[in-house]
Amino acid sequence: MKVIVLGAGVIGVTSAYQLAKAGHEVTVIDRQVGPALETSFANAGEVSFGYCSPWAAPGIPMKALKWLFMEHAPLILRPKIDRAMLSWMLQMLRNCTPERYAINKSRMLRLAAYSRTSLAEVRAETGIAYDERMQGTLQLFRTQQQLDASAKDVKALAADGVPYKVLDRDGCIGVEPALKHVREKIVGGLLTPKDETGDCFKFTNALAATAAALGVRFSYGTHIKGLDVEGGQVRGVLTDRDRLRADAVVVALGSYSPLLLKPFGIKLPVYPVKGYSLTIPITDASRAPESTVMDETYKIAITRLGDRIRVGGMAEISGYTNDLGPARRRTLDHSVTDLFPGGDLRQASFWSGLRPMTPDGTPVIGPTKIAGLFLNTGHGTLGWTMSCGSARLISDLVGGRKPEIDAKDLAIGRYR
């Protein structure tokens, strides 16, 4: 089959790789000059199969109100007259009940567990390196209240069979030795030891090269203008250069996916939630993290990527803009120097990306009402983590094979 994949972020590239392996003739289209140059470029680097939860959770609306007034706030809201923003926020609020949270979390965990095995397979079959480490995620608590509140997460991890360890201060230092310099700032932590870390940009680029060797064609610098649909069947894609024919099309345009689908009456509730990161060269490894540390107070992830520290986080709801503000940079500077001052901040690169967020935290993977048109998008906070499982799934669905995990409730039909 001729398959066109729209988007060369981590989701598009992993999809193209799996589709090529399944024997399809694959073309990937992206407006950028290479793979992973938008949201997949400088994310926080966590591959967190265990530390994996929807943001819409019980208690979040109250916490969100508090965050809005905090210095170094994890949430920044810039309301606009934008129906898509308003409707997405209302849907997000509706997902904050305990019942919805439990359903959404179990969907995310199912896909994350599948992604763990799928990533391991990709690693084994390609041998690609991406500054990967397999040392877990440490969620770090600075107050007893945070440590006590983690009891409900511990219960959920136990129920879902996710390995974890609750650590006291010394236990945290045992896992992340650099914390010994700031021991008075921490009270304990929750370790998910099976989590991994790695550079999403390096991974996506290496996999794109492997996919190209398998015969995948990459058309970069090409703007997608629309879909060619006739009689309820997708026939191809319209770009600023060409009209390309296809038997199937996979939409993996991240935050931009809903814009392409809207003219065809497909309402995809994906909205951009901006995040920021800093990448800092390490000058003193004894004051750098070993793996990922998630600072619960600021909701900031601090990750070791080779000889760099990547610090990333914040959720800014401000529409389609990648502006970089000095206040956000101060928050990242503060978070990293407070715990891991082992890098040279003057040499750091500051970046922002738009997380393609669904209101229920789970991506949208599966067919649409248009025959031959598939979605693999809306991976929000955890697209790097979920990429390899999502790609396997979409490749099976496009090829008409039975997926290895239950996929019905991952498709867009769940919003009906």
Ligand SMILES: Cc1cc2nc3c(=O)[nH]c(=O)nc-3n(C[C@H](O)[C@H](O)[C@H](O)COP(=O)(O)OP(=O)(O)OC[C@H]3O[C@@H](n4cnc5c(N)ncnc54)[C@H](O)[C@@H]3O)c2cc1C
């Ligand atoms: C600060 C931050 C930290 C994060 N940390 C983590 C983390 O630690 N772990 C994790 O798992 N996830 C993390 N994420 C989330 C993760 O980065 C995303 O979920 C993931 O990158 C989404 O990948 P994607 O391929 O869907 O989107 P993208 O990478 O944005 O790819 C979409 C592609 O579509 C192309 N495109 C869009 N519109 C058009 C058009 N009209 N024509 C042509 N091309 C087009 C773009 O150029 C782009 O290359 C983080 C995100 C942010 C912002």
